[in-house]
Amino acid sequence: MVRTQLQRARAGETTPAMKRVAERENRDPEFVREQVAEGQAVIPANRVHSALDPMVIGREFATKVNANIGNSEETSDPREELRKLHTAVHYGADTVMDLSTGEDLDAIREANVARSPVPIGTVPIYEAVKRAGEPAAITRELLLEVIEKQARQGVDYMTIHAGVLMEHLPLTDGRKTGIVSRGGSILAQWMEENAMQNPLYTEFEAICRMFAEHDVTFSLGDGLRPGCLADASDEAQFAELDTLGELTRTAWDHGVQVMVEGPGHVPMDEIAANVERQREVCDGAPFYVLGPLVTDVAPGYDHVTSAIGATEAGRAGAAMLCYVTPKEHLGLPEEADVREGLAAYRIAAHAADVANDLPGARDWDDALSEARYEFDWRRQFDLALDPERARESHDQSLPGDNYKEARFCSMCGAEFCSMRIDQDARAVDGEMTAIDGGTDLDSSRAGDANLPPTGSHDTSRVPDEIEIDGVRFTPVSSADD
Ligand code: SF4
Secondary structure: OOOOHHHHHHOOOOOHHHHHHHHHHOOOHHHHHHHHHOOOEEOOOOOOOOOOOOOOEEOOOOOEEEEEEOOEOOEOOHHHHHHHHHHHHHOOOOEEEEOOOOOOHHHHHHHHHHHOOOOEEEOHHHHHHHHHOOHHHOOHHHHHHHHHHHHHHOOOEEEEOOOOOHHHHHHHOOOOOOOOOHHHHHHHHHHHHHOOOOHHHHOHHHHHHHHHHHOOEEEEOOOOOOOOHHHOOOHHHHHHHHHHHHHHHHHHHOOOOEEEEEOOEOOHHHHHHHHHHHHHHOOOOOEEEEOOEOOOOOOOOHHHHHHHHHHHHHHHOOOEEEOOOOOOOOOOOOHHHHHHHHHHHHHHHHHHHHHOOOOOHHHHHHHHHHHHHOOOHHHHHHHOOOHHHHHHHHHHHOOOHHHHOOOOOOOOHHHHOHHHHHHHHHHOOOOOOOOOOOOOHHHOOOOHHHOOOOOOOOOOOOOOOEEEOOEEEOOOOHHHO
16 A cells, blocks of 8 residues: 555655655755654655655745646636746746636646646645536535546645535624635535535545545645635634644544645734644644735735735744735736746745744855855846846846946946945955855755755756647746736
8 A cells, every 4th residue: 555755754764755855955854754754744745746856845944835827717728827837837836736717627737747846736626616517516426536536647735625614604704805715615605505514524534545545735725714804813714723723633644744724814913823823723734825915905916915924924934835926816817927926925935934044045145145246247147036037137227248247237336336335445455354255055055945946056847948749838038028
């Protein structure tokens, strides 16, 4: 019988996936094994996902970022979805969720798994609704069939909204925005119309057995997450969280890895308490948060409003941040939105890692700062979180090659460049001495997980181009913005 990463870790085995994760994070493989064995970290790795480069999600490791892609009723093209997958990985997504609800669901999912070096997540209730025609028509058999099929197809983790119970629904009555999770609203309608308990809850152990067989990781969905600041931290949200804690322990009893999803929209001053509460209730299972948005007033900029909350959530201990794009609440993201959302979230994740003193995280900042002070423009671009964006911005005003050697840029100009003036002052035989940087990234503790995804380091997993059915694709560029 195939055993899960959790079962193997508990048995004392350091699997190849754990060794690879240790290499990427620059940590001791035994530490990785212990974290997985204790349920404090997960390695989502379906045993048939052969293209996967294993990664880890846990509060002791680099904060990870998820990007959602997927089609809708209005748009459906498997090749377009592969382009989005490629763009997401190129700009640094650590995992990708395929939230497709349109046509060709199987073809899209299978193509994604076959080509993705990062874990693929899904929300199987979406396919169940599609096949049933409407939420109330979903049957237990159909739900289990869909989940099992997706597990066989190689999906690494699935959002299962098993914590939304009938008794929780009245607790949402006084909210401003009701139930905003798609999965939560579908299940609420199912329970109301069928007058029965959530089938994902009643069938949870059957799902655990399927997940154990394929080593699929639970992402326990927060179907009652707040959809606005006014609804944050309310009774409905925390009642569901208590159930998610119970389900976490049930999944662990079956040897299945678990992470738990979190809000949503939360005022800044409540975020740390939310993270701490999840940690206590769910015994330290990794927390995977959507944002949260810290204000509701900026549609069009919700990659910013949510990245602010995500930074605080990461600092407080959230292990993975689900990105939000500028299109949140407004429309289906295009590739350019994926790039903007990922940049915002890579920044949030790294800022949290620096604040949490993750081994080696600050070395990246120090190396870039030294390149900046030394006017080593090419190295500064290479080290940038989005090298292409940094290069393009510099080229807009000073495109010539000679300006890549210049001791100024167009922001302050040659005469007023403070770093040039500082260097000249230090060259005078006076009180100040020359500054000599010394960060050597090659010998630092910063592993793959702490370095820019498209920088000058190991970019083997983010090729500049991919070929799909004879057509070559490149990630979105500024020309497409
Ligand atoms: S001109 Fe100003 S912004 Fe540009 S390198 Fe000098 S100090 Fe920095």
